[in-house]
Amino acid sequence: MNESQLNRYSRQLLLPNFDIEGQLNLSSKRALIVGVGGLGNIAATYLAGAGVGTLTLLDDDCIEESNLPRQVLFNESNVGESKAKAAKDLLNAKASDVTINAVESKLNEHNAEALVSEVDVVLDCTDNFKTRKLLHRACYKAKVPLVSGAAIRWEGQLITFRYDTDASPCYECLYPELSDQALSCNENGIMGPVVGAMGVMQSLDAVKLLSGKGEVAHGRLKIFDGFAGSWREMTLTQDPECALCALEKS
Numbered sequence: 681m682n683e684s685q686l687n688r689y690s691r692q693l694l695l696p697n698f699d700i701e702g703q704l705n706l707s708s709k710r711a712l713i714v715g716v717g718g719l720g721n722i723a724a725t726y727l728a729g730a731g732v733g734t735l736t737l738l739d740d741d742c743i744e745e746s747n748l749p750r751q752v753l754f755n756e757s758n759v760g761e762s763k764a765k766a767a768k769d770l771l772n773a774k775a776s777d778v779t780i781n782a783v784e785s786k787l788n789e790h791n792a793e794a795l796v797s798e799v800d801v802v803l804d805c806t807d808n809f810k811t812r813k814l815l816h817r818a819c820y821k822a823k824v825p826l827v828s829g830a831a832i833r834w835e836g837q838l839i840t841f842r843y844d845t846d847a848s849p850c851y852e853c854l855y856p857e858l859s860d861q862a863l864s865c866n867e868n869g870i871m872g873p874v875v876g877a878m879g880v881m882q883s884l885d886a887v888k889l890l891s892g893k894g895e896v897a898h899g900r901l902k903i904f905d906g907f908a909g910s911w912r913e914m915t916l917t918q919d920p921e922c923a924l925c926a927l928e929k930s
């Protein structure tokens with residue numbers, strides 16, 4: 681680590697249970713962020729700030745004016761630009777040590793496995809069940825930990841799957857069927873700070889996983905009610921009928 685890096689990361693390095701080892705681990709690791717919307721904006725900013733080695737940002741959308749209240753990395757001048765590309769440029773300006781790749785594409789059957797197998801952690805910052813399911817299956821298969829976040833209206837959800845160490849329960853134990861009535865922010869609304877809080881929590885789990893410091897539990901579902909200001913937590917249990925993790929076990 682050079683002089684400037686020692687200075688830049690000094691506040692993290694001061695933490696006795698993080699230290700230089702945590703920082704060096706972080707700087708040698710790669711993270712994939714799927715979706716550069718409200719969750720991905722925040723998570724990517726904190727991961728770049730913390731000094732993760734490589735960040736890959738995947739999104740095929742362009743920035744709209746109605747994104748600006750939540751997607752706080754973007755400026756008014758970015759409206760109309762690609763989210764992945766604009767985020768890469770803005771993060772490069774904040775954290776030139778971090779290698780940032782912008783992939784202007786949707787996650788699909790053809791690219792999911794390759795993208796996931798190249799990284800040490802995946803952040804699910806998507807906004808639809810179809811992509812989530814595809815992403816979770818790819819992480820499950822590649823044994824890559826997955827940090828999932830979601831937010832709608834005043835409510836947020838977080839769950840991390842340590843597919844690197846635990847094969848079950850999995851995401852499909854939680855959501856066995858693809859919901860056709862997937863909630864979308866476009867129709868249901870969203871409170872900006874709620875999605876921001878979820879993105880921050882995702883980045884914290886990712887920092888702990890990549891640095892090897894701190895505890896990250898498998899399959900703990902955390903639900904945040906932003907209107908009431910309260911959290912609920914529950915441990916996911918395996919669905920014995922799960923199409924993914926139950927069948928593979930038998």
Ligand SMILES: [Zn+2]
Binds near residue numbers: 926
């Ligand atoms: Zn399962």
